[in-house]
Amino acid sequence: MDMLWNGWGDPARATPLPDTVTGVLRELLGVKPRDTAPVPLEKIGVPASPLDDAARRALETAVGDRPERVRTDAETRVRHTRGKSTPDLLRMRTGDAADAPAAVVLPDGHDEVLAVLDACARHGLALAPFGGGTSVVGGLAPEGRSGPARFVALDLRHMNRLLDLDEVSRTATLQPGLRAPEAEALLAERGYTLGHFPQSYEWATIGGFAATRSSGQASAGYGRFDEMVLGLTLATPEGALDTGRAPRSAAGPDLRQLVLGSEGAFGVITSVTVRVRPLPEVRRHEGWRFASFDAGAAALRRLAQDGPRPTVLRLSDETETLIGLARPDAIGASLERQDAGCLAVVGFEGTGEDTTHRRERAAAVLRECGGTFAGDEPGERWAHGRYSAPYLRDSLLDAGALAETLETATYWSKIPALYAAVRDALTGTLTEAGTPPLVMCHISHVYENGASLYFTVVSAQGEDPLAHWSRAKHAANEAILTAGGTITHHHGVGTDHRDWYVREAGPLGVAALRAVKRSLDPAGLLSPGVLLPGDRPAPTTHSHHP
């Protein structure tokens, strides 16, 4: 099934807002219903495909002489235009598909990807890999030197096989187009799990997780996706790069870590070898309450540093707890109850014995840190609604509100200042613009040495919602860099974070990455403008139409 083209996920699962929330939006935030409905799919004005016949024939040849694997119809192109950030959705709702791809190409394997890259090079086309289409950082819409690039979206949905399962080593080799639930189903048949459950789980793909350094909600137990990856194959215009002869090695810099996070700018990931684990016997989530965000954060830090490590470990700040965002399918209920303090969700997966032991010891630590056990209900409700928040955003946009998320990470000692700086930047900017926001935050990924902060912002849309959000986002990004955070903990860089990423990586970091890109993609055809500022040479000299 395809995702909703101008929103999230399965249209049948759209979630209307509870009355309590509608009340908050109106009374507290001054949200007014929008007077214009979103432009329907059939009315979107898609520019004609710039693909000429020679290029089309070359692409068709590359995918095994199958014309149906090179699509230029308006609907397919619209469905591959941008990702799922709020600005993406806002533009789509106004009918703006100006940066639609010239074509959508669906290869069947590594060799076809190499052939498509070759065809693109010969015909002066850029190319951007397209997995689940869930990017929220502008990672799918490459930029030409001015305006949208003339590009092919490489939809990897047919590359969806489990290529190998090594039960002795507990590794699986997966194709990049596998959506996470498909990958989990294939592994579950053999008794294994990957354990990667990001909010985008139902739609996002293995290749996308690797390309963007995704982090799942069970990262405390299973690690981030980049920590699960043992090997990668990358198809580039210069050929294939194979990495990962051993789990760990001292043979030079870790080339896997150069591919992870490369977001399509260095090549197309055509296979990913990951660590798998036995399916857990037990999955249990529970709620804990803390008097304050600081107190809760100290408890999470204690568990992350001294153990025992739960599988899921999250903490909502006071506002998010009050609104009930920790449980998206019960949104508003906590508002009625006026839930005070901060809710933490603590989850355990594993064998029965191990889970029981870890749970008991963790409970002792959480109590020592001032936590109060809130029963299983808040945890199980969170688990039930864990993939629902993006649906809620669609409903908020429908109701005329602006809703978006952003995230960062830093070391534990800097967390309080980073938290305050980003919250103040968002609140200040949007209040000054006349639309005071609700700013909510949670910690969802913990490490021995630091943690991530995930912010959700809701406000009225203002006159020009795109410009409105852009100002707030800009202020938040500046606050993040100033307070010592990373510009993104798990959403990736894309085009939206690029200018701040360049500052974070520094001139020599950027020089090194540009050098890598030029060595693998000398013509600059891969996702220009994504990750690094585009320096794509004019597609003329070596292009010829046979």
Added chain:
Amino acid sequence: MDMLWNGWGDPARATPLPDTVTGVLRELLGVKPRDTAPVPLEKIGVPASPLDDAARRALETAVGDRPERVRTDAETRVRHTRGKSTPDLLRMRTGDAADAPAAVVLPDGHDEVLAVLDACARHGLALAPFGGGTSVVGGLAPEGRSGPARFVALDLRHMNRLLDLDEVSRTATLQPGLRAPEAEALLAERGYTLGHFPQSYEWATIGGFAATRSSGQASAGYGRFDEMVLGLTLATPEGALDTGRAPRSAAGPDLRQLVLGSEGAFGVITSVTVRVRPLPEVRRHEGWRFASFDAGAAALRRLAQDGPRPTVLRLSDETETLIGLARPDAIGASLERQDAGCLAVVGFEGTGEDTTHRRERAAAVLRECGGTFAGDEPGERWAHGRYSAPYLRDSLLDAGALAETLETATYWSKIPALYAAVRDALTGTLTEAGTPPLVMCHISHVYENGASLYFTVVSAQGEDPLAHWSRAKHAANEAILTAGGTITHHHGVGTDHRDWYVREAGPLGVAALRAVKRSLDPAGLLSPGVLLPGDRPAPTTHSHHP
């Protein structure tokens, strides 16, 4: 204190061979006492330093106008010639110091390193960082396009400070020239440990650990050094590269992982931020016996995959167990006892409660896997002698034997074939050459998905020990690549593994790394020939002597 110039460590700790071992060498391996003694230090023929006065003045200026920090005396240069591989020692014993550095420069901090790099660039000198001098892969002797390079050894011993300790985040920022025991002492004063205990522990430095992706004997519990690193500063001819704004990030490829393992070829590491942990309350090591290497390996795999994870987890094969190499300070004793099967050393560090719990559960698993508890004695003896093996090598060389180690890693399913392939390659080559060897092996680093194999080879030296070993090493390297292993799990690439590393990384991997090197070190002055084949441009066009 300086290390023994033509051997390992502290001359006062030289370890004579027990009679049982001398017997084995003579009877079993046909080792004959050498008829020539090693050339003494004062008789080594060191070529005159090619450093001219202008270059010397520039280097002196770079290190704060301190002439004593630019040394060209023969002894200092000999002490900075090569590392501590057996070929290095064999050459040194014959008085060959042909590739001594032109000068040894001792900077005091990051800015002085940048200034030294600048002076080297201006005067056409290459530069190789020198930490503990313990490289066993030719990482300290850069190569010119033909023959030894004209280079400066940058001795980092004065950069030995703890720059910062963040107790909330549990991170420490260390200068690169700190030897491991110095670093541990500084951290212990504050109640922390790094937990990095490689065999080179007593001499090797923090910068070296990072540059070579070192792995310590407690890696099962504390992780590899590259897993401890959170941030690095790299001084390059193009300026400084700072990495690590957060423990984990999705902001592009991980630049830390490009610096880790770069072995001085991309820059000089001038600070390392590492994760630290509280000093353990308990340290306990014990012995377990298994009927075979396969049975023991299966037990280690079980602990690595399903836990509980000990802090130290090692397994010697039948030969190593019989010889007693698992306990270097008791070498030969097991031979008298005719110890059968395979000895595993299992160690636990942590709080009393945690250690007890892990130890009990691990014991149950080890028993289930066919292990027999052998008491604390073998574990504690191993712990006592854990840094002694290199001393034993000196004694073996003195006795006329050839002794060297090499290591690799792969996935669990490939371990048996890799083990057999390397053992057969070493045994076959040396037997064919008329000096049948003893080949011993242990697993010393385990991961969920694979493990390392560490081989020790002892044979007679033959007519030309250097050529003799070179043939065996070449055969082992070929076997490693063919059997799917990595060319090095923790020794690094240096110059010795470079030709095989190039094949492991593949043409695109090498192209990407070369591109990175050129972006940070356009003149190619950093450790030419280390890691990647040297492509140092002739040092003429931009060199001028003011």
